[in-house]
Amino acid sequence: MTTIGSPARVGAHDAIGPAVALAPIGLVVGALSAEVMASGAAWLTGPLLVSGAAQLALVALTTSGASAVAILVTIVLLTSRCAVYGAALSTRFEAQPRWFRWLGAYVLIDQIYVLVDSRLDELPDARSFRQYYLAGIAPMYGTWLVATAVGVLAGQTIPDEWRLELAFVVLVAVLLRGALVSRSAWIGAIVAGITTLLVGPLVGGAALLIGIGSGLVARRLA
Amino acid sequence: MSPFALALIAAPLILALRAAFVVWPERIRVPDRFRGDLEGARPVVLGALGASAVAGSGGIDVLAVILVAFAVVAAKWWSMSTVVVAGCVLIAGAAAVGL
Numbered sequence: 282m283t284t285i286g287s288p289a290r291v292g293a294h295d296a297i298g299p300a301v302a303l304a305p306i307g308l309v310v311g312a313l314s315a316e317v318m319a320s321g322a323a324w325l326t327g328p329l330l331v332s333g334a335a336q337l338a339l340v341a342l343t344t345s346g347a348s349a350v351a352i353l354v355t356i357v358l359l360t361s362r363c364a365v366y367g368a369a370l371s372t373r374f375e376a377q378p379r380w381f382r383w384l385g386a387y388v389l390i391d392q393i394y395v396l397v398d399s400r401l402d403e404l405p406d407a408r409s410f411r412q413y414y415l416a417g418i419a420p421m422y423g424t425w426l427v428a429t430a431v432g433v434l435a436g437q438t439i440p441d442e443w444r445l446e447l448a449f450v451v452l453v454a455v456l457l458r459g460a461l462v463s464r465s466a467w468i469g470a471i472v473a474g475i476t477t478l479l480v481g482p483l484v485g486g487a488a489l490l491i492g493i494g495s496g497l498v499a500r501r502l503a
Numbered sequence: 504m505s506p507f508a509l510a511l512i513a514a515p516l517i518l519a520l521r522a523a524f525v526v527w528p529e530r531i532r533v534p535d536r537f538r539g540d541l542e543g544a545r546p547v548v549l550g551a552l553g554a555s556a557v558a559g560s561g562g563i564d565v566l567a568v569i570l571v572a573f574a575v576v577a578a579k580w581w582s583m584s585t586v587v588v589a590g591c592v593l594i595a596g597a598a599a600v601g602l
Contacts, residue, residue, distance in 0.1 A: 295583075297583070297584040298582070298583030298584035298586070298587045299583075299587075301584055301587045301588055301591070302587045302590075302591075305591060305594075314506075317506050318505070318506050318507055319507075322505075322506075322507040322510075325507070325510075326506075326507065326510040329510045329511065329513075329514040330510055330513060330514060330517060331517070332517065335513065335517065337559075339506050339509060339510060339513070340506070343506045343509075349504045349509055352509055353509060353512060353513055353516070356509075356513045356516075356517070357513070357516050357517070357520070360517045360520055360521075361520055362548070362551075363517070363520050363521045364520045364521070364523055364524065365541065365544070365548075366521075366548075367520075367521055367522070367523060367524035367525040368523075368524040368533045368537075368541050369541040369542060369544055370524075370525065371524040371525060371528040371531075371532070371533055372528065374524075374525045374526075374528045375528045375529060379526075382522075382525055382526040382528075383522065383526055385525055386518065386521040386522035386525040386526055387518060387521065387522075389521045389525065391548070391552055394545075394548070395545055395548065395549065398543070398544070398545045399545060440598065442598055442601070443594070443595070443598040444560050444561060444566065444594060444597075444598065445591075445594065446556065446559060446560040447556075447560050447566065447567060447570055447590075447594050448587065448590060448591050448594060449556045449560075450553065450556045450557055450560060450567060450570055450571060450574075451570050451571075451573075451574045451586065451587055451590030451591075451594075452574075452583075452587055452590075453549055453552050453553040453556055454553065454570070454571045454574035454575055454578075455574050455575075455577075455578045455583050455586050455587065456545075456549055456583070457546065457549040457550065457553060458574070458575050458578045459578070460545045460546040460549055461546055462546075466543075466546040466547075467546075469544075469546055469547040469550065470546040470547055470549060470550030471550060472547075472550070473547045473548070473550035473551040473554070474550040474551060474553055474554035475554070476551075477550075477551045477554040477555050477558075478554045478557075478558055481554075481555065481558050488555065489551050489552070489555055492550070492551035492554065492555070493544070493547055493548055493551045496547035496548075496550055496551060497540045497541070497544060497547055500540070500546075500547055501540055
């Protein structure tokens with residue numbers, strides 16, 4: 282087993298790419314949020330929800346006139362994938378102090394799950410896992426708060442045709458390339474992607490969860 | 504109800520979802536028969552996230568395909584952060600030329 286000499290340093294280094302990708306997305310989310318809320322409230326939805334997808338859903342559904350129940354259900358379904366991440370990492374939290382369990386749960390987002398999962402074998406004990414996790418999430422969380430603030434304040438100057446959300450696509454493509462190490466991984470990823478695309482128009486916020494579930498089943502059968 | 508009030512209501516629901524297996528891993532346990540499926544789920548999660556991101560950014564088009572191809576090829580030689588920065592430059596360039 283290979284271990285990391287300095288988990289905090291490696292975590293901070295690994296987080297640079299995801300943090301850079303979060304910046305343009307945070308700009309867009311901040312700008313859109315400011316269109317339906319006062320500036321302070323728009324920014325506060327970031328630390329409240331800690332989910333760009335949930336923030337975007339909140340704005341989009343509010344704009345479209347959806348009911349409060351529909352908006353809440355959509356947000357919960359969208360973020361339900363985080364429960365899957367928690368389940369996948371649960372054994373790594375058993376030896377952690379209470380404060381870190383809550384903090385780790387609060388910031389359990391797609392990017393930190395992917396980073397931590399890719400390094401699990403190199404983080405053998407609770408302390409190294411915690412150091413890597415905290416050092417990895419800090420730049421991402423900080424970038425998000427700053428980028429959404431800038432978006433809230435200066436978002437009107439961002440042209441609509443700038444598809445800044447595609448920065449996340451670039452990030453996922455890079456991470457996916459490193460994760461496709463076996464035939465079953467390929468099959469799982471392809472099935473998850475196609476399923477998410479196909480069921481998205483039908484089930485909205487539940488698409489990601491259904492996509493991940495079908496991908497896991499396909500990977501097991503492969 | 505205002506969007507901010509909805510965010511206030513949603514926040515504890517989201518935290519509960521995230522905390523279920525993380526804060527009480529001794530009480531809320533993943534059945535052993537599913538544990539193997541969850542471990543190493545990264546490629547599956549990324550496949551779903553990638554598809555969702557492409558759909559949410561306006562769908563599969565020339566720019567999305569170019570960016571994915573660029574990222575996959577560039578990742579052979581460059582670090583993740585370099586590829587992401589270069590991708591952002593490509594996005595800005597595409598917007599500038601109206602692609």
